[in-house]
Amino acid sequence: MPRVLLVAQETGGVGKSTVTRGLAEAVPDAPILEIESVHRLTEFKTATAANEPGGVRYFEMRATREAIEASGGKAARSELDEVINALYAVAAPTLVDIGANTSASLLGVLRDEAPELGKAGIELGLVVVVAAEAGSLADAGKLLQAARDWTGARFVVANGVRGAIDPTILERVVGDAGVTHLRAFELEDETRGVLAAGQLRGVGRLDRAGLVKQTSQAKAGRILRDLTAFRLAVMEAVKPAALWLVEEAPVAGRAGTPAGGAKRARNA
The missing domain is CATH 1.10.10 (Arc Repressor Mutant, subunit A)
Structure with missing residues (x-):
């Protein structure tokens, strides 16, 4: 049962792509699906087929935030069919880098698709990146809540590179999600x-x-x-999420959770 880890944030510029890159370093064989208006993960090889180890498949998002809001999300959803089809074809632990202004739309679609993906043997997890900006904290709370009922695990990476994040607000936002911190450099x-x-x-x-x-x-x-x-x-900040991604997911109907699969995260 392959796992898929969604890296999301509706607010841009909070370090989401850096977190995706860290996960790709920790799990170097994980295929990556990049959903963005601009191709950013250019240092990775371009995948020529589905499930290519360490390769990136780029899905261009053309709808603007204004168009998405004006259409009630339909402008983005119409572009996500190819992404959903790619998720059904997943056969290995996979990363999904979701661009700003697209995270809420994709999670909204996945809320409806998650049960069918589960029947297909695919388990979804979520990593939300937050920074000191109030907008990113507010968006993080919305994304975590939206995915609460259909994700197998939820993680938050608090990126302190742009400044200290108020711990009281952070605790209120993340709820029961696992939290790690990336200190300022x-x-x-x-x-x-x-x-x-x-x-x-x-x-x-x-x-x-x-x-x-x-x-x-x-x-x-x-x-x-x-x-x-x-x-x-x-x-180190992505370690818990990376470990979850490569662990063997429990098979429906089997009691207990395995200690881990054959493949482990690098430097875990």
Whole structure:
């Protein structure tokens, strides 16, 4: 029974794609479905077939937020048929990166489709990313509540990169979902540029000698240390969700929950 982990947030710019990248590092063989207006996960190979390990299938969303709201969500739902069909074809632990302005629409469709997906042997989980912005906290509460009855597990990653998140508000928003925290990182502009060029996947491939030629011994070492620490912190923040994704889901009618499947998350 394969599991699918949905990474969602209706508010943009809160680090959702970073969380997806961390999950992809933790579970490197997981296929990824990217539902976005702009293809962002460009460092991954493009999947040429369904369930291709480590590959990304990109589903372009063309409906604007205004069109979605004006149509009561129908503008987005009409574009999601291909995504729903792809979910029915899932045969391995899979990640779904849902773009801003699309999360609520997709979760609304999945509320109705989840029972049939369950009959097809597919279990859904949800990761919601929140930041200090009030809008992201409000949206997180709505998404978690919307998925409460049909997800096998729900997780929240509190991204402190943009500032501290009020713990009282966070506790009220997340309810019974599992919470992990990504602490704030003060990365220099040059370090951010290196990260943007290769994202998390590129951190392990960085060549110190090459960085020294571009910068200096001291700066190259600082860049490597900072990016390595950031990558590990992201992977630590997604660890509970990654472990859930690769665990063997219980089979209907069988008592108990297995300790775990044959495949485990990296660095778990």
